[in-house]
Amino acid sequence: MGKPKTIVEKIxxxxxxxxxxxxxxxxxxxxxxxxxxxxxxxxxxLRMNGRKxxxxxxxxxxxxxxxPTIHRNVIKDQISKTQMDTLQENCKxxxxxxxxxxxxxxxxVHVIGxxxxxxxxxxxxxxxxxxxxxxxxxxxLAFGIGTSEVEHVLATQSLWQAKPKTLxxxxxxxxxxGITAKDLILAIIGKYGVRFGTGYVIEYTGEAIESLSMEGRxxxxxxSIEAGARAGLISPDQTTxxxxxxxxxxxxxEQFEKAALAWKNLASxxxxxxxxxxxxxxxxxxxxxxxxxxxxMCIPISASTPSPDSATTANGKDEIKRALEYMGLExxxxxxxxxxxxxxxxxxxxxxxxxxxxxxxxxxxxxxxxSVRAMVVPGSFSVKAEAEKEGLDLIFKEAGFEWRExxxxxxxxxxxxxxxxxxxxxxxxxxxxxxxxGNGARTHLVSPEMAAxxxxxGHFVDVRKLGVPTA
Amino acid sequence: xxxxxxxxxLVYPLNRDNIDTDQIIPKQFLKRISRQGFGxxxxxxxxFDNDGAPRDxxxxxYKQYENASILVAGENFGCGSSREHAPWALQDYGFRVIxxxxxxxxxxxxxxxxxxLPIQLTGEQTQKLIDRSESEAYTITVDLENKxxxxxxxxxxxxxxxxxxxxxxxxxxDEIAVTLTHENKIEQFEAQETKY
Numbered sequence: 001m002g003k004p005k006t007i008v009e010k011i012x013x014x015x016x017x018x019x020x021x022x023x024x025x026x027x028x029x030x031x032x033x034x035x036x037x038x039x040x041x042x043x044x045x046l047r048m049n050g051r052k053x054x055x056x057x058x059x060x061x062x063x064x065x066x067x068p069t070i071h072r073n074v075i076k077d078q079i080s081k082t083q084m085d086t087l088q089e090n091c092k093x094x095x096x097x098x099x100x101x102x103x104x105x106x107x108x109v110h111v112i113g114x115x116x117x118x119x120x121x122x123x124x125x126x127x128x129x130x131x132x133x134x135x136x137x138x139x140x141l142a143f144g145i146g147t148s149e150v151e152h153v154l155a156t157q158s159l160w161q162a163k164p165k166t167l168x169x170x171x172x173x174x175x176x177x178g179i180t181a182k183d184l185i186l187a188i189i190g191k192y193g194v195r196f197g198t199g200y201v202i203e204y205t206g207e208a209i210e211s212l213s214m215e216g217r218x219x220x221x222x223x224s225i226e227a228g229a230r231a232g233l234i235s236p237d238q239t240t241x242x243x244x245x246x247x248x249x250x251x252x253x254e255q256f257e258k259a260a261l262a263w264k265n266l267a268s269x270x271x272x273x274x275x276x277x278x279x280x281x282x283x284x285x286x287x288x289x290x291x292x293x294x295x296x297m298c299i300p301i302s303a304s305t306p307s308p309d310s311a312t313t314a315n316g317k318d319e320i321k322r323a324l325e326y327m328g329l330e331x332x333x334x335x336x337x338x339x340x341x342x343x344x345x346x347x348x349x350x351x352x353x354x355x356x357x358x359x360x361x362x363x364x365x366x367x368x369x370x371s372v373r374a375m376v377v378p379g380s381f382s383v384k385a386e387a388e389k390e391g392l393d394l395i396f397k398e399a400g401f402e403w404r405e406x407x408x409x410x411x412x413x414x415x416x417x418x419x420x421x422x423x424x425x426x427x428x429x430x431x432x433x434x435x436x437x438g439n440g441a442r443t444h445l446v447s448p449e450m451a452a453x454x455x456x457x458g459h460f461v462d463v464r465k466l467g468v469p470t471a
Numbered sequence: 472x473x474x475x476x477x478x479x480x481l482v483y484p485l486n487r488d489n490i491d492t493d494q495i496i497p498k499q500f501l502k503r504i505s506r507q508g509f510g511x512x513x514x515x516x517x518x519f520d521n522d523g524a525p526r527d528x529x530x531x532x533y534k535q536y537e538n539a540s541i542l543v544a545g546e547n548f549g550c551g552s553s554r555e556h557a558p559w560a561l562q563d564y565g566f567r568v569i570x571x572x573x574x575x576x577x578x579x580x581x582x583x584x585x586x587x588l589p590i591q592l593t594g595e596q597t598q599k600l601i602d603r604s605e606s607e608a609y610t611i612t613v614d615l616e617n618k619x620x621x622x623x624x625x626x627x628x629x630x631x632x633x634x635x636x637x638x639x640x641x642x643x644x645d646e647i648a649v650t651l652t653h654e655n656k657i658e659q660f661e662a663q664e665t666k667y
Contacts, residue, residue: 017660018653022634026653028660038554040504051647054657066502079502086504130553130577144577146555147506148584148646156650158657162633194489195547198576228550230576251667259667294489294550315488315545414498421521433493433551435516 004269007235008166008201011141011266015124017158024162030123032153033109034061034096036087037414038128042151043090053094054157060118061091062099064108065414069377069404072101076416094154107380107406110134110348114218115382117247121236121263126153131348131430133224136233137217138240139266141201143230165275167200167229171208173282178468180358181216182350182428182447184208185223186288188280190298197229200275203268204234208282214243215354222349223430226295235267289335289460290432290445292323297432299335301450301462307331326434327442328422336460338444342425343374343455344437345401345448347411350428351379355448356387357471360395362452362463368400369458375402375417377409401455413437426454472586474643478567479612480540482604483531490544491551492578496560509556510563535608541568543600549578558585568613570620572597583636586643588615590630599626615641 005013018026032055039061046053053059066080075081084101091098099105105112110131113119121139126132128150135142149159169188202224204217212220217234224232241260244250251259286300297320299305308320308331324331329338345351345359356378368374376396378384384406387393393403410417411429413436419425421440428451429436432443446454453463500512517529525532542561548571549557558581561569569587572594582589590613592600603609603622611622615637621627632640639646 018656024633024635026650026656028657028664037501041506041555044505049645049647077502083502083504128553128555130551144553146553146558146577146581146584148555148581152647152650155647156654156657157661158650160635160646160650194550195573195575198547198573225551225577228547228575255667262665262667294491315486319488412498414501431491431493431551433491435497436493439497439516439521 004272006166006203006268006272006274007139007233007266008141008164008203011122011124012163014122024160026158027124027161028158029126029153030058031118031125032059033113033125033127033132034059034150035065035109035127035129036063036083037065038147039090039150040083040086041147042128042154043094045151046094046154051155053096053154056095058157059096059154061087061096062106062109062112063087063101065408065412067101067405067407068415069407069409069417072405080415104381107383108348108351108408110222111351111379111383114138114214115247115380117244117250120244120250121240122266126159130225131222133230133232134218134222134348136221136224136231137214139233139236139263141231141233144225164201164231165199167197167202168274168277169202169204170277170279171204171206171282172279173207174211175208175282175285178449178464179285179287180447180449181212181219183285183288184282185220186290186295186298186445187285189223189227189295190288191280192227192278194226194294194296195228196278197224197227200229202227202229202232203274204232205268209234210237213354214239215352218352219349223295226430236263237267287447287450287462287464289450291327291329291335292320293326293432293434295430295432295445297323298445301336301460304332304334305329336462338424339459340372340426340444340454341423342419343372343451344377344410344425344427344429345375345451346377346379346409347429348379348408349430350448351377351383353383353386354471355428356383356392357390358469359448359452360392361469361471362449362466363399363401363456364395366399366456368455371458372455374400374455375404375410377404377417378406380406410437413441419443426451426460472584472643475567475586475588475615475640477612477614477616478540478588479610480567481536481538482541482543482600482609482611483536483539484601484604485530485542485544486601488545489547489550492549492554492557493551495549495557496554501554501556506559508563509560510565513560513564538565540565541570541611541613542566543570543597543604545597546572546594548574550575553577553581555581555585558582558587562587570597570600583640584646586640588613588640590620592620592628592630596628
């Protein structure tokens with residue numbers, strides 16, 4: 001046996017097309033996901049240079065960022081419509097499969113890839129979207145790229161990449177009852193900051209990670225970019241294999257068993273070494289709420305906002321001061337005292353069926369606080385259909401939630417789902433940046449359960465006081 | 472893309488950490504289908520008030536920085552969304568060089584694909600540049616060939632940049648054309664991969 005390897009090293013070695021002294025490696029890309037916002041200029045570049053898409057069969061497109069979530073046919077914004085029409089025309093011209101807004105496979109790109117079984121262990125996966133790290137949950141090396149790189153992958157099915165450093169984020173022990181993957185990833189970023197992963201690929205390991213469902217793992221890997229890491233992944237195991245069994249694009253029959261064996265062999269070898277390791281104790285994680293304007297500005301529900309004096313650098317003090325001001329909060333204010341006007345359950349972080357099931361358990365038999373406008377935006381057409389089959393839509397609607405069509409929606413408010421200036425939203429998305437959900441909007445990132453609880457109470461509350469979901 | 476070899480320009484200091492690409496260019500401007508014309512939307516929510524009028528309290532609107540072409544910021548510049556609209560907006564506005572104490576990975580890459588030179592200096596060095604450019608019209612020169620930054624005064628620093636990116640930026644090469652010279656290797660790779 002050779003030197004023990006990490007999963008990142010194994011995937012890397014399997015994908016190097018060309019190596020040359022003084023250059024990054026030319027890495028083969030197995031799957032390229034495309035959406036309407038970051039692709040038009042790339043297709044235009046191909047046309048200008050008379051180039052083709054090398055592997056249309058390894059390219060898959062959908063519309064998610066801009067799409068309307070109330071009525072599919074009512075796109076008020078002409079520029080949004082043009083962008084969607086452009087993707088339609090480009091996919092036709094270059095022979096790429098597209099799940100448009102009327103297609104049953106449509107959804108947020110990082111929700112549908114796994115659902116369709118396109119996302120598989122050991123693949124290299126890219127998309128012009130920073131949350132491509134989501135697919136790492138399957139033990140794939142998946143990362144976001146810019147539009148120039150989208151064009152490069154379309155033309156060559158490869159990318160020049162320097163081999164990344166590896167960072168082991170080890171989560172010891174078990175998460176407490178009622179504590180979710182979202183709380184865990186927020187707590188990790190809260191502890192280590194928004195740039196500790198820069199230059200690294202994160203591998204999440206440890207008992208708490210191994211016991212997560214695939215949906216939970218996707219939530220964790222999704223927010224790797226919020227820690228600065230372009231990619232985050234988890235070694236494949238039986239949970240991964242069972243999720244993929246029977247998925248449309250997964251191998252079938254005997255081929256599946258062969259693939260499953262190969263996938264499990266990708267797991268990092270015992271004794272493999274990482275460039276860096278950080279650890280966190282799962283038992284210490286409480287339900288989290290962000291108070292500020294980046295995801296590391298995050299505290300347990302039992303805590304209060306910080307004071308600028310708690311920072312050690314001048315820029316740090318200034319950052320806390322500006323964040324409190326933007327958020328309309330006082331220093332040392334208990335986060336549970338903060339009232340909200342909006343609740344958004346959705347996004348590529350938390351819009352999957354298990355997210356909706358768990359939130360619905362909190363909502364069931366209760367009413368949304370009259371001061372709150374709450375909505376659920378399922379991650380895909382098929383998540384929506386499945387939820388409706390289970391009657392989750394009725395639970396949400398009876399409580400006073402709006403039940404919408406699939407898309408990115410209020411996570412980044414490129415469509416009409418916008419939080420008005422100065423208003424406050426408990427959101428299950430991934431970014432609480434200034435203006436993210438609308439100019440002047442104030443975003444607090446939470447888990448679906450915490451968002452559901454806040455919708456009922458009208459302010460942040462420890463969801464465990466309302467019950468612990470079993471789904 | 473336009474090559475960049477040596478650039479002398481006025482410094483604009485933006486003394487903040489963790490400036491994300493949502494701030495560099497807010498999402499309402501990502502709906503265009505061309506690469507041009509994003510400069511007018513650069514730092515939109517910081518530059519303009521709710522009525523679209525320039526804000527007096529945001530320094531990029533100060534007369535003294537009108538012709539700046541080198542932006543200097545703190546840690547983790549360009550974090551968040553992968554939107555290449557961010558470097559397009561910076562470039563269209565007139566910035567050719569971004570200096571920061573650290574950069575987010577995707578943004579850094581995106582700059583080098585667009586003829587914008589990202590330079591990482593130490594916190595101490597960026598602070599010097601920020602202090603000087605906040606107090607006076609401060610011009611520096613960036614020499615990519617020798618990986619050096621120097622001021623009209625005593626400021627001088629060297630920086631690191633991977634050789635590949637340096638070469639790309641110096642020559643303004645079309646990366647896809649370079650890659651296609653290895654097309655036979657891509658074909659070979661595809662011919663021998665394991666299929667399930």
